[in-house]
Amino acid sequence: MPGFEIFGAEERKQVNDVLETGILMRYGFDGMRNSHWKAKEFETTFAETMGVAHCQLVSSGTAALTVALAAAGIGAGDEVIMPSFTFVASFESILALGAVPILVDVDDTLTLDPKAVEAAITSRTKCIMPVHMCGSMADLKKLKQICETHNLLLLEDACQALGGTFEGKPLGSYGDLGCFSFDFVKTITCGEGGAIITDNKKFAINADQYQDHGHDHVGKDRGAESHPILGYNYRISELNAAVGLAQLTKLDGILGTQKKNYEVLKENIKSIEGVTFRRIPEGGVENYSFLNFFLPNQEVAEKAHKAFGENGIDSCFYWFKNNWHYVNGWGHLKNLKSSQSISTEMKAQLQDLNTVDFSQSDFWMGRNISILIKLGWSDEEVSKRAENLRKILIEIIK
Numbered sequence: 103m104p105g106f107e108i109f110g111a112e113e114r115k116q117v118n119d120v121l122e123t124g125i126l127m128r129y130g131f132d133g134m135r136n137s138h139w140k141a142k143e144f145e146t147t148f149a150e151t152m153g154v155a156h157c158q159l160v161s162s163g164t165a166a167l168t169v170a171l172a173a174a175g176i177g178a179g180d181e182v183i184m185p186s187f188t189f190v191a192s193f194e195s196i197l198a199l200g201a202v203p204i205l206v207d208v209d210d211t212l213t214l215d216p217k218a219v220e221a222a223i224t225s226r227t228k229c230i231m232p233v234h235m236c237g238s239m240a241d242l243k244k245l246k247q248i249c250e251t252h253n254l255l256l257l258e259d260a261c262q263a264l265g266g267t268f269e270g271k272p273l274g275s276y277g278d279l280g281c282f283s284f285d286f287v288k289t290i291t292c293g294e295g296g297a298i299i300t301d302n303k304k305f306a307i308n309a310d311q312y313q314d315h316g317h318d319h320v321g322k323d324r325g326a327e328s329h330p331i332l333g334y335n336y337r338i339s340e341l342n343a344a345v346g347l348a349q350l351t352k353l354d355g356i357l358g359t360q361k362k363n364y365e366v367l368k369e370n371i372k373s374i375e376g377v378t379f380r381r382i383p384e385g386g387v388e389n390y391s392f393l394n395f396f397l398p399n400q401e402v403a404e405k406a407h408k409a410f411g412e413n414g415i416d417s418c419f420y421w422f423k424n425n426w427h428y429v430n431g432w433g434h435l436k437n438l439k440s441s442q443s444i445s446t447e448m449k450a451q452l453q454d455l456n457t458v459d460f461s462q463s464d465f466w467m468g469r470n471i472s473i474l475i476k477l478g479w480s481d482e483e484v485s486k487r488a489e490n491l492r493k494i495l496i497e498i499i500k
């Protein structure tokens with residue numbers, strides 16, 4: 103997945119364009135910037151790549167989620183349904199707006215279970231937020247139907263699935279809004295950065311204003327701009343956008359390398375009895391950033407994960423026991439450890455995550471191993487890795 107592996111002359115050239123003028127800000131200073139508008143250029147190119155009308159670049163993937171929710175009108179007391187397996191950014195962005203995260207089970211896709219989503223809908227539900235974890239997608243068709251039936255927004259977190267598609271559409275472009283992260287370990291990186299895409303003009307205008315203190319961006323005098331809405335500062339800098347512009351030209355190459363390496367690994371372990379793979383919803387194509395498979399039970403999965411580590415096979419993840427990605431590890435959320443006070447209304451509306459039953463998620467997560475696909479592996483390294491994986495798995499499952 104990581105675009106940082108192929109940082110090179112193209113990124114340096116883009117950054118140098120900005121350094122030569124010294125205009126590190128994305129707005130204003132028209133006369134001094136030597137016609138360099140890196141953030142603007144990224145937005146135009148990315149919208150084209152994703153086949154959507156609008157793209158808003160921001161400072162991180164977490165900022166993208168926050169701005170997307172705010173732009174779509176999600177606020178105090180509104181419930182957003184999200185999966186138990188994701189990144190902490192999902193509930194952080196929701197909570198930041200005074201909205202309420204409602205966590206539900208994942209299924210064998212390792213993403214939102216549509217049945218669990220339907221069961222969690224209340225009169226306060228405003229949005230469903232599937233998270234396309236580890237390179238593959240939620241069952242977007244079913245989720246969209248649910249959204250249409252209940253008049254809800256569909257916001258895709260595609261931070262880990264840039265380049266994947268569903269029914270021929272790029273992930274992130276299927277729902278009402280899509281969010282991406284370009285942090286340092288993502289498919290392409292800006293160093294830090296994120297983006298929101300949408301075809302909805304109103305959401306796009308709101309996002310543009312919200313991420314820059316409510317500025318309307320009309321005219322050429324920033325000081326004279328008006329503020330149609332309250333906003334915040336989630337702007338990206340020109341330096342970060344410049345890195346991303348170079349990385350964007352490498353996206354097709356990255357996806358090709360990922361697919362090639364992924365297929366070698368999968369081919370070598372697929373016939374092992376007891377190994378099954380994550381379900382890819384019909385109509386979906388992964389971005390091949392991770393290979394995800396299930397083992398017969400939790401004990402075998404833990405053993406395998408340990409054995410991979412001991413045998414020098416790096417970049418294998420057992421998310422079930424991971425502090426960032428699974429509800430099990432989120433003690434701070436479960437126990438509402440906050441530096442600020444949390445309103446009584448919010449407290450009353452939040453789930454008690456210490457008592458919610460996530461046994462269905464546990465069933466899938468406890469047996470799952472994810473292998474991060476790297477770009478820098480030589481063909482020889484991939485073959486050797488595949489062979490080692492195969493040997494260890496056969497040894498452990500027997």
Ligand SMILES: *Cc1c(COP(=O)(O)O)cnc(C)c1O
Binds near residue numbers: 161162165189283284
């Ligand atoms: C990385 C990531 C984010 C947040 O992105 P940052 O740029 O690190 O803030 C959100 N959701 C998912 C699924 C991610 O992997």
